[in-house]
Amino acid sequence: MSLKDLLSPFFVWQRAFEKPWTNMRPIEERPGAPAYRGFHINLADSCIGCGSCHSICQNEAIDMVPVEEFSGRPGDSGLRPRFDYGRCCWCALCVDICTANSLHMSNEYTWLARDPTDYHFTAGVEEKPWQDSELGYHRAEGYHLYPPKRIDMDMLTADESVQSFDEVVNGYSEEQAKLEADRCVECGICVATCPAHMDVPDYIRSIRDGDFETGLQLMYRTNPFPATCGRICTHRCEEVCPVGITGQPIAIRWLKRFIVDQVDSIDYARILDSEIIENGHKVAVIGAGPGGLSAAYYLRKKGYSVTVYESQETGGGMLRYGVPSYRLPDDALDKDIDYIISVGVDIRYNTIIGKDVMFEDLLGEYDAIFLSTGLSVPSSMRINGEDHPRVLSGLQVLADVARGKDPGIGRKVAVIGGGNVAMDAARVSRRLGADVDILYRRRISEMPADPEEIKESQEEKCNLVEKAIPVEIMDTGSKKQVTIKWGEAEMVQDPKGGRPRPVLQEDRMHTETYDCIISAIGQGSNLDFITPAVQEQLAIEWGKFTPGEYQRSELEKIFVGGDVANRTADAISAIEDGHHAARGIDRFLKPGAYAEN
């Protein structure tokens, strides 16, 4: 070893005290460009957890994870996107697809952490310095990965529709249905919101695939009234459809109808596998409306012998006698009911419980009973003169029209009420050639009728008079006319909260003479057929049952559902009640089959 080699470490050490030639941070920090695709920002309050970001991510860098504070919000899955920055390539497809437009990117691009798992984070939930950054990539206004506007439905014009009872909605063509189905992001938020939890994304996919038989099978898993619901469902699914946040919601109801319309009823048995293995148990169903027939169908599929008792001459309940044919034609309703009958459900029409058949006999004869008798008794206004012969019930007018009878309404009609029965009574009256005033106590915005019913009734030139309180019915001396006295209302805030209440202004009264007045202020139940001894054992509040788990009443073999047992009083809820009760009855009668659960 030379002397130089021996001394060289000492020469190196002398440089240890010199100013370094290198920098601790080799480059100056530069901000990202204003639209840089940096770290993700999620406005977690606006996000509804639809999972579109997760579905579109090509690198599987996004998981949807539950976040407690968002759990249980209506129309919200309670999930939020969690990013894995070991996988993300910052392509921004997640931002482009975001239905709620809650996902953006900051222009921040440096993040140092020692633990690799730190690079997994739930944007908008875990605090990050860039969450409030206004810069970074945002989806351009008006830019959508899917068309935001729904495919228009071909409908009769208002002038055409009042000329007849023909169905107003014509339905989608296959080309239109496929285009509309293409807009669905398959998030499934609708499934959670639908009372029957129909598998909407999958049956919409069946349209894209052109596989309508699979679509029909999927629908019948939870709803044996798809032709009906494809027309008159209250479609709460569409209210929460995330595509509707920045555009128009998917026309889920019309797509359901499209599938049913593509399949001939003659093929139903083959497609829906009608094989039934009898189990020896007998169940009675009271009421052949959507709730009763839904229970009957699912019970029959489980092998029960099912007898449905119906007071009317045909099935459907309010769907038949309360929903006019321009919204739900008989052949569509019959398509649903005929298939239910075809699987072996026995319906005994024109049979009144408590008169033709006694309730206590049913209790003895059957292993279980499902009650779904609906709300069939029209409420009375209880004002002076209401018993005038020219005051008709809205339910009776609709039932007469459904049976092809002339309800004899005349040419000038006042309809009292703001629910769907009132709207339908008014629209039916227009079709029968009458001029119609609808008198409603509150404001139009507070009407309980479906918004589209209100809109269409106005388009059909029903004159909607809001804040009008009827106070008296007066005889005109003519058998063909009647006079109503009504007063204007002022809406006053209830000191205890809740919706404002109408208060009659006695100095602003009006009188008007009509050919008839149609009262449609609501309807209640008739449970007189249940013997008093049984009634006393059932929990009934304000004319409605209050069912427990699986729609079971306080009496173990009696199950209840439909309008007489729920608050929503719509067809889809009744259908789900029936399905749910069928599962409950099955658990009750075959406890061994569920022992492991």
Next chain:
Amino acid sequence: MNTVDEILDYAIEQEQQAADFYAELALRAEKAGMKQVLLDFADEEMSHKKRLLAVKNGKHELTPEEEVLDLKISDYLVEVDATDDISYQDALIIAMKRERAAYELYTDMAANIPDSHLKEVITGLAKEEAKHKLFFESEYDDRVLMDN
């Protein structure tokens, strides 16, 4: 009735009679669920009675100056009978009309009494009855006039 105590005793007795009326009707009621509704009405009247007892004992004050919302629903409804097969709607009409009658009685009494202290007490009772009327009218508005 010349003293505050006499007037309050009368009002308390009226509330007791109302409670007894609903309890007796509940015994006769035939329709499903009506017994419980009428017993709830009886409980409501007993709560009114308790409130007036508290006034008499000095634990609670009437508020004659308080404005009470008048929905005027019962004013234009027909009289109905308390039959065995009474319905929800009719039970509420009876309740509303009873409270309205009591309100009008106290209002008339207050108008004809010269003693200012007594007048204030009776006006306070009228306001109590107006509140009870509002309670039943709100129930009617929510439960019977749902579609109207």
